[in-house]
Amino acid sequence: MSDVRFRRIDEWRWEIPPTGGMRVPGLLYTSEKLMKGMGADEGPRQVANVAHLPGIVNGSLAMPDMHWGYGFPIGGVAAFDLDEGIVSPGGVGYDINCGCRLITTRLCFADIRDRVPALVTALFQNIPSGVGSRGPLKLSQKEERQVLVEGAAWAVRRGYGTEADLEATEDGGAMAGADPEKVSDRALERGKDQLGTLGSGNHFLEIEIVEKIFDEAAAAAFNLETGQICILIHSGSRGFGFQVCDESLARMVKHAGETGIDLPDRQLACARLNSTSGRDYLAAMACAANYAWANRQMLMHRTRETFEKTLGMGPRELGMRLLYDVCHNIAKIETLPVEGKEVRLCVHRKGATRAFPPGHPDVPAAYRKAGQPVLIPGSMGTGSYVLAGTQGAFTETFGSTCHGAGRVMSRTQATKSCRGRSIPKEMAARGVIVMSSARGTLMEEIPEAYKDLDEVVEVVHRAGLSRKVAKLRTLGCIKG
Amino acid sequence: MINYHIFDHTADLGVEVFAATLRELYAEASLALFDLLTDLSAVRETEERALAVGGEGPDDLFVNFLRELLYAWNGEGFLVKRCTIREVAPRRLTAILLGEPYDPACHRIKMEIKAVTYHQASVRRTEAGWVARVVFDV
Numbered sequence: 279m280s281d282v283r284f285r286r287i288d289e290w291r292w293e294i295p296p297t298g299g300m301r302v303p304g305l306l307y308t309s310e311k312l313m314k315g316m317g318a319d320e321g322p323r324q325v326a327n328v329a330h331l332p333g334i335v336n337g338s339l340a341m342p343d344m345h346w347g348y349g350f351p352i353g354g355v356a357a358f359d360l361d362e363g364i365v366s367p368g369g370v371g372y373d374i375n376c377g378c379r380l381i382t383t384r385l386c387f388a389d390i391r392d393r394v395p396a397l398v399t400a401l402f403q404n405i406p407s408g409v410g411s412r413g414p415l416k417l418s419q420k421e422e423r424q425v426l427v428e429g430a431a432w433a434v435r436r437g438y439g440t441e442a443d444l445e446a447t448e449d450g451g452a453m454a455g456a457d458p459e460k461v462s463d464r465a466l467e468r469g470k471d472q473l474g475t476l477g478s479g480n481h482f483l484e485i486e487i488v489e490k491i492f493d494e495a496a497a498a499a500f501n502l503e504t505g506q507i508c509i510l511i512h513s514g515s516r517g518f519g520f521q522v523c524d525e526s527l528a529r530m531v532k533h534a535g536e537t538g539i540d541l542p543d544r545q546l547a548c549a550r551l552n553s554t555s556g557r558d559y560l561a562a563m564a565c566a567a568n569y570a571w572a573n574r575q576m577l578m579h580r581t582r583e584t585f586e587k588t589l590g591m592g593p594r595e596l597g598m599r600l601l602y603d604v605c606h607n608i609a610k611i612e613t614l615p616v617e618g619k620e621v622r623l624c625v626h627r628k629g630a631t632r633a634f635p636p637g638h639p640d641v642p643a644a645y646r647k648a649g650q651p652v653l654i655p656g657s658m659g660t661g662s663y664v665l666a667g668t669q670g671a672f673t674e675t676f677g678s679t680c681h682g683a684g685r686v687m688s689r690t691q692a693t694k695s696c697r698g699r700s701i702p703k704e705m706a707a708r709g710v711i712v713m714s715s716a717r718g719t720l721m722e723e724i725p726e727a728y729k730d731l732d733e734v735v736e737v738v739h740r741a742g743l744s745r746k747v748a749k750l751r752t753l754g755c756i757k758g
Numbered sequence: 759m760i761n762y763h764i765f766d767h768t769a770d771l772g773v774e775v776f777a778a779t780l781r782e783l784y785a786e787a788s789l790a791l792f793d794l795l796t797d798l799s800a801v802r803e804t805e806e807r808a809l810a811v812g813g814e815g816p817d818d819l820f821v822n823f824l825r826e827l828l829y830a831w832n833g834e835g836f837l838v839k840r841c842t843i844r845e846v847a848p849r850r851l852t853a854i855l856l857g858e859p860y861d862p863a864c865h866r867i868k869m870e871i872k873a874v875t876y877h878q879a880s881v882r883r884t885e886a887g888w889v890a891r892v893v894f895d896v
């Protein structure tokens with residue numbers, strides 16, 4: 279149970295006033311309903327802990343899907359001054375550039391009504407998923423290093439997609455500053471055969487249908503319409519990213535005493551942004567981010583092939599197009615407004631999504647009037663949201679918003695509550711066909727283990743951190 | 759019977775291990791990790807590996823020990839059936855691991871453990887014996 283005190287500011291904002299070594303307040307974006315479960319775990323304590331870190335700007339922020347992580351809370355956003363501040367691998371997470379990719383099609387429900395089971399089965403067979411799954415390629419070290427620098431462009435160059443895919447990917451699918459020399463042999467070893475794999479746990483690939491449009495103009499810009507079939511991919515940098523985080527964190531823990539930074543939790547271990555250690559982490563992290571973008575690019579390609587083969591359709595008929603690819607576990611150097619001035623900051627988004635506003639140059643030209651597309655996956659089979667970035671997020675939350683439903687139930691609690699139940703049957707009764715390589719995953723990922731996605735999205739919409747554009751419902755899902 | 763239990767953590771997996779001595783605590787912890795990953799009864803002792811780990815103190819050493827074991831699995835595909843601690847000091851540990859390379863035909867993997875975190879990691883001596891806590895990112 280958390281001992282942290284809150285002060286309500288307005289309908290959607292709660293403050294954790296600074297106490298002890300907190301340099302800035304904590305700020306939670308949430309609702310009365312979601313607040314009821316708040317404080318049951320260590321999430322709010324972790325928001326307060328992050329506020330202790332040097333160079334933190336404005337506040338330690340938490341999105342409505344926030345929950346207890348390790349070190350930083352999941353759903354946390356914190357920005358740091360480049361001279362005084364720090365970068366923390368724990369503020370990014372082990373799955374560096376875990377993120378989502380939404381693909382639109384020309385298909386409507388009638389086109390696949392009877393084919394959903396066949397599509398789910400084919401996707402499950404063609405897309406490696408589950409623990410330690412191996413991908414279709416075995417990269418040489420030279421090739422792997424190219425992936426780490428070029429990201430999704432490497433995959434496109436190899437024929438796994440088109441230039442248009444890169445334009446619809448955050449950072450064009452390649453983060454600058456990636457240096458493979460800063461990556462260990464162990465990370466390279468783990469990465470060599472996992473490209474094009476989905477992973478396990480909460481990662482998934484879903485066939486979805488656009489159920490409701492909230493913002494016609496933005497939906498038109500995003501090429502979304504009611505009844506349209508889409509595919510949502512949720513995956514990250516696989517073992518490569520875990521290894522980069524693990525080793526960077528261990529190094530920073532080892533040298534924690536030398537930084538003069540007092541840490542309330544060792545998992546917050548960090549390095550000054552202007553130190554060699556800080557720069558080395560950012561260079562290795564960018565490699566992992568690029569690995570993840572190449573990975574999702576390859577997953578999309580395999581999805582496209584599977585749809586073509588299963589439905590007997592050509593690319594033109596299928597009309598698969600990448601709407602957007604956005605990450606939700608990352609640290610990025612960005613120019614953002616602070617007290618009316620533009621400043622360069624290092625923004626940590628750990629379980630939070632970039633949500634840049636209309637007109638921002640980093641938003642693809644086709645979407646610039648609407649704002650950056652934000653992809654919010656729900657829990658298994660509950661569908662997802664497409665939002666658009668806003669000026670509110672830009673000025674208030676370092677251009678960030680929520681990332682998903684957020685867990686409320688531990689995995690053991692979820693599994694216990696599944697005794698005597700058949701999750702695939704329950705999902706089928708809801709009109710969702712689910713396949714997973716591990717039965718345990720389905721139990722751990724039951725919808726009631728997560729917060730109410732509608733409520734989470736309502737908070738960011740009402741608080742002005744993003745605008746609702748469309749809601750999608752799940753038809754089929756493959757999980758690791 | 760491996761002497762450990764899982765404590766609730768919203769997103770991750772907390773494990774508490776108990777033993778009479780510090781050496782046994784490490785040995786039990788290694789089995790707890792592999793018991794979570796796989797069905798240990800299907801793992802044979804066909805290969806032996808030596809392990810040497812350092813740390814800044816007992817808590818750090820404990821995390822590093824588990825990090826190395828986890829890498830044996832997810833980096834090298836090696837499943838550990840038994841771990842004998844040869845030497846344990848506050849900043850250094852050596853051990854012998856017995857187990858076998860993963861074979862999908864024989865071994866079922868129950869879950870993915872991404873990493874061993876430092877969050878609330880501790881090794882302490884109580885009146886009843888030794889207790890260690892750790893949170894795995896799953």
